[in-house]
Amino acid sequence: xxxxxxxxxxxxxxxxxxxxxxxxxxxxxxxxxxxxxxxxxxxxxxxxxxxxxxxxxxxxxxxxxxxxxxxxxxxxxxxxxxxxxxxxxxxxxxxxxxxxxxxxxxxxxxxxxxxxxxxxxxxxxxxxxxxxxxxxxxxxxxxxxxxxxxxxxxxxxxxxxxxxxxxxxxxxxxxxxxxxxxxxxxxxxxxxxxxxxxxxxxxxxxxxxxxxxxxxxxxxxxxxxxxxxxxxxxxxxxxxxxxxxxxxxxxxxxxxxxxxxxxxxxxxxxxxxxxxxxxxxxxxxxxxxxxxxx
Numbered sequence: 001x002x003x004x005x006x007x008x009x010x011x012x013x014x015x016x017x018x019x020x021x022x023x024x025x026x027x028x029x030x031x032x033x034x035x036x037x038x039x040x041x042x043x044x045x046x047x048x049x050x051x052x053x054x055x056x057x058x059x060x061x062x063x064x065x066x067x068x069x070x071x072x073x074x075x076x077x078x079x080x081x082x083x084x085x086x087x088x089x090x091x092x093x094x095x096x097x098x099x100x101x102x103x104x105x106x107x108x109x110x111x112x113x114x115x116x117x118x119x120x121x122x123x124x125x126x127x128x129x130x131x132x133x134x135x136x137x138x139x140x141x142x143x144x145x146x147x148x149x150x151x152x153x154x155x156x157x158x159x160x161x162x163x164x165x166x167x168x169x170x171x172x173x174x175x176x177x178x179x180x181x182x183x184x185x186x187x188x189x190x191x192x193x194x195x196x197x198x199x200x201x202x203x204x205x206x207x208x209x210x211x212x213x214x215x216x217x218x219x220x221x222x223x224x225x226x227x228x229x230x231x232x233x234x235x236x237x238x239x240x241x242x243x244x245x246x247x248x249x250x251x252x253x254x255x256x257x258x259x260x261x262x263x264x265x266x267x268x269x270x271x272x273x274x275x276x277x278x279x280x281x282x283x284x285x286x287x288x289x290x291x292x293x294x
Contacts, residue, residue, distance in 0.1 A: 022070030023285035024165035029075040031056035053123040091117040167245040178256035194222040198232035198250035204240025205247035
């Protein structure tokens with residue numbers, strides 16, 4: 001495909017920042033973007049509804065109260081189907097491209113095999129996105145103009161937070177379909193769990209942080225599990241370095257709790273979910289530093 005879809009760096013992300021950051025917490029919403037460029041829609045074989053199946057709809061709104069608690073929220077404005085910031089910068093499927101890919105590209109990761117690399121081949125239900133092959137230069141364009149600004153902003157937020165508070169809690173915010181997708185180990189089964197917490201099996205954050213979030217959510221009446229089927233993506237694993245003071249935890253919310261998955265619309269129950277995530281945020285910003293040592 002010769003036509004390139006351009007998104008300028010200043011159109012790729014948004015940071016909802018408090019007037020003054022008063023908490024050592026940063027929220028990240030890499031998959032809630034819903035600005036689909038017309039050129040991209042013209043290049044896909046999917047319609048405007050089907051292309052949204054990988055989107056973490058409204059997650060940025062669910063955690064959008066964080067600035068009121070002194071914590072910034074970074075969100076991608078472009079959709080995950082266009083380029084995925086929760087991957088390595090170059091996890092690409094060679095079969096998707098007209099040209100051979102450079103040697104530094106990760107061509108064999110489990111994400112690439114599933115069709116969900118940095119430039120995805122499929123949406124969450126396994127439907128193919130593109131009618132033809134892509135130009136590698138277009139992939140580089142998307143990575144430079146969308147992926148890199150997201151990570152530059154996230155790195156800056158983490159570094160600034162560490163300078164201010166000597167540590168940083170990174171909450172990576174996601175949603176999951178209420179039925180397991182074809183690439184999931186629970187494919188086709190309705191999920192009975194409300195939240196999945198991913199801490200890379202204890203490697204990306206203090207155990208005390210995971211326990212606190214888990215107990216808080218259970219106290220709200222939710223069912224919660226850890227690391228199955230999601231143990232944390234690139235953001236959690238890349239930035240979570242608890243021995244260096246950065247504690248990263250991924251939160252996955254079952255979409256059935258807050259939205260109509262068929263129409264991509266907010267459900268009345270979303271108001272309660274927003275209120276509860278505000279309560280969770282209040283707990284996070286009030287967490288004493290010594291508690292993270294547990």
